[in-house]
């Protein structure tokens with residue numbers, strides 16, 4: 748639930764900044780290692796967003812692959828799971844540097860402004876909530 752709450756805070760922040768009176772759509776990218784289940788996040792977000800401008804918002808969640816860098820040969824590769832070896836030198840992943848895969852990134856928010864009711868879409872920068880454990 749805390750992930751949904753931090754997401755809601757970001758969404759509310761952005762919707763205030765852009766003068767949205769209703770949020771229709773929130774696009775997210777979630778790393779495969781972020782330990783976020785999209786269905787659970789959608790459900791929890793719907794619960795915490797009750798009574799806010801985002802109460803009707805649809806979450807569009809895209810899962811992005813984990814990218815690791817081999818410390819031995821420097822090869823970058825996508826990990827299917829945490830037990831993949833380096834495709835170049837066969838090193839086991841204990842020493843791998845994870846380049847991406849733990850983060851949750853807010854891609855965009857769509858909604859309506861109070862001015863003319865037109866759809867407003869803005870690209871947002873990356874957000875890395877505390878739970879993500881990246882870096």
Ligand SMILES: [Zn+2]
Pocket residue numbers: 817818819820821822833834835836837838
């Ligand atoms: Zn390697």
